[in-house]
Amino acid sequence: MNQDNTNVKEREDKNSTYFETSGSLTERAILVGLGDDREEIDIEYSMHELEELVMAADAEVVGSTVQNKRIIDVATYIGSGKVQEVKQLAEANEANVIVFNDELSGSQIRNLEGEIGLKVIDRTALILDIFARRAQSRTSKLQIELAQLGYRLPRLTGYGNALSRTGGGIGTRGPGEQKLEIDKRRIRERISDIRHELKEETKVRETQKAGRQRGGEPLVALVGYTNAGKSSVMNRMLEMVVKGPSAGGSEKSGGSQDGSQDQGDSVKRVFEKDMLFATLDTYHRRVEFEDNKAMVLVDTVGFVSKLPHKLVEAFKATLEEVRDADLLLHVVDVTNENVHNQIAITEKVLRELDAFGKPTLLLLNKIDLLSTEDHDTVMVPRAGMFDGYEALRISARTGEGFDTLFETLRGKVFRGHVRVHMLIPYSEGAVYSYLCDHHHVMQTEYVEAGTLIEVELDSKDYQRYKRFEVRPDGLPAPGSGVREDE
Template identity: 40%
Template sequence: MQEINHRETEDVILVGCQLDADDVAFERSMDELKSLVETAKGTVVGTLMQKRPKVEPSTYIGKGKVEELILLIEEMNVDTIVFNDELSPSQIRNVHTRTQRTVIDRTQLILDIFASRAQSREGKLQVEIAQLSYLLPRLAGQGLALSRQGGGIGSKGPGETQLETDRRHIRRRMDEIKHQLEAVVGHRQRYRERRKQNEAFQVAIVGYTNAGKSTILNRLADVDTLEENQLFATLDPTTRQFNLPSGMKVLLSDTVGFIQDLPTTLVAAFRSTLEELQEANLLLHVVDCSNPDYEQHEKTVKQLIKELGSESIPQLIVYNKSEQKVAEFFPTTDEDSIEISAFEQDDLNSLKHAMEEKLMEQMIEYHVLLKADEGALLSKCRKATLIQKQDWNEETEHHEIRGFVLPDTALGHELQIRSVIEPKRRKVEE
């Protein structure tokens, strides 16, 4: 993947078409597009918006607005137009023909950001195949955009060397990437299987982009992954181990941030990475309650979780950035939730206890007596169960342990057999 930057930023005009009566939602969508452009190191110098019952099939916006756009381009002297939607190949071609400027849609903009953020080999391959899938039907539609090798928004795509890029060459490259990804995905699958064999409890952090997922991972697991107040600051998944208050060890995975209208090519390309969600025992769904559009962000993430087949996994909604929350914020979910600031240690401690509570819902209670020489089993109990009480009985020389354990594990089966009480699931208060 080629990435050559000749200048730090480029001037951009945003174009949006409002198709419904919700002015607030449309304005927020345009604000998000501006944030995406800024993340891609662009500077928004103008915005053009239009209300229509449906988009114009040939140019997305109406003919009069196209003329207005041409005048705005000449006035602002910009080279790039960014649309707040995914355009068809013919729409890109027609707008480019009329304006003689580079035309980027929302999908290509997001792909461009992913291309600049991918660090791992897997991430780079996933982004490249997503870009090629997007590019293939648009070879004849982008005009001179394909001859561009310079820096700037939309120029980080692979194979964009000339207009007459051979479709067979792109398909061949996509086949090569798929074969390379199979090896990488196989390695990830073996890693997941090894974690299953080790019976590690897995928690996946999910949420809208820039909700504070990496910050929470860093504070809980005491690590130092990238934290930025930008969209898609984290692209490559990170997994770290940390201890709950009871001493139980869990694996915490940070995942790529979601966004409204996430390109389907990206969802398909990152499916192997997003499969981490399906293996999780608990999802920490982080919501930025300082964002005025937090409700829509929450719905978007839940819908994507459903599309990935992970809606049955227990979720804990974490309303983050409480120190900056919007005045009208009010949790709208009936699910278990907690309001925190990732920078407050007391809040993080409360989050850990809330995670334990959610964890217990999947567990059964046990009560065992361990001999003094059963140190290995005692150590397993400390690491892989939620111990509520542990005493040493001097008279009988036994460790008396009460706690909760996942039933469908080797340790869970052993503790159920040895339990001096009838193993039962914890009663969850209605």
């Protein structure tokens, strides 16, 4: 994106989802950034990302400017000369909102609005605004309102002028939108009420989680940068399991009402769209393979640079599946030139969630969009490592690499399974039925003492039914509960 004080032309790509709005774009924004070589991501990309965020909020970017300095002005964040430059840029382009790339204090917002005469919002308010627009479930709406109120509480003075002048707009809409002339006591009371409601929601999730844990099925969570293709990867996995890749199997819904796209009886897809933060709610899908092995896939909210800490805190309860997961599928857009920075940012958020360091498989998505030359440059190096992770190249659009993904995935999450022989007395028919329904029974032979089977099962059920274990010839195995005379 051009960093000079020039107009930003409307994108030529008319198919961009950022222009799919219900009405015309009424807010015209000037973007303001502060360059610092100590930042985790370069300022040019960060400003481009800010432009996409503004457009995702249904506003139009008409200009952009960056000041390179390390020392922040306490009163106005940028220098006084730059403030006047922004004011002139806004007047020249008929802008009505100024969007800063960093988080501002309430006094900085107030001072900037006084100098420029327009509404001023920061990156944090913008991201919260987008989350408010995307929220579907009761839980996500409560979480976003909590984050919005927590953000606005210390900024009441700064935001008062903006709301009284504009009546809303980007940075002010959503579940947390209220006239901020209300006193702090009422806001704190609302925060307390929301936290209580979220605790009740947590109890429901804990009950659901306990049921999954009792089933002993591994939990696999998809994580990564926003718009990297996590939901597309999940949908492709569900489709291929139903159609029967080399792994084979079927998909079963977890039973939650999550606004999924129902594509018939065979596949319950999760919502996917080419836009930032398309997914805010967690989606669970139980996948059962032909050999009776099963796992639970979880799709999660995407991350972004400078993700507001209060938002991470508010969503921690929803993202607890990431902490509980047996394996993380870290999806990245391999066509993005900042892919390494995006991996680092995702790692940073995972640390905040106490989920960093879990077993992880990196999925280099969108390889179908690479040119032949670029395709060769992102070949996974020797030993299949990329940025320190075991990595696979895939395309959610074409399905390339998904057979290998399934094979690798099964090898990791079902690693604890054991293959044994068991002799089930005819009087224990319920045990035999359970093993057939829940595990892979490979051989069955009816003998005088009962049903002799070869079965592959998880460690939990192996310990539960170890007493029936025998040698391949049907004789009792050491430590089993089967007697020689049975």
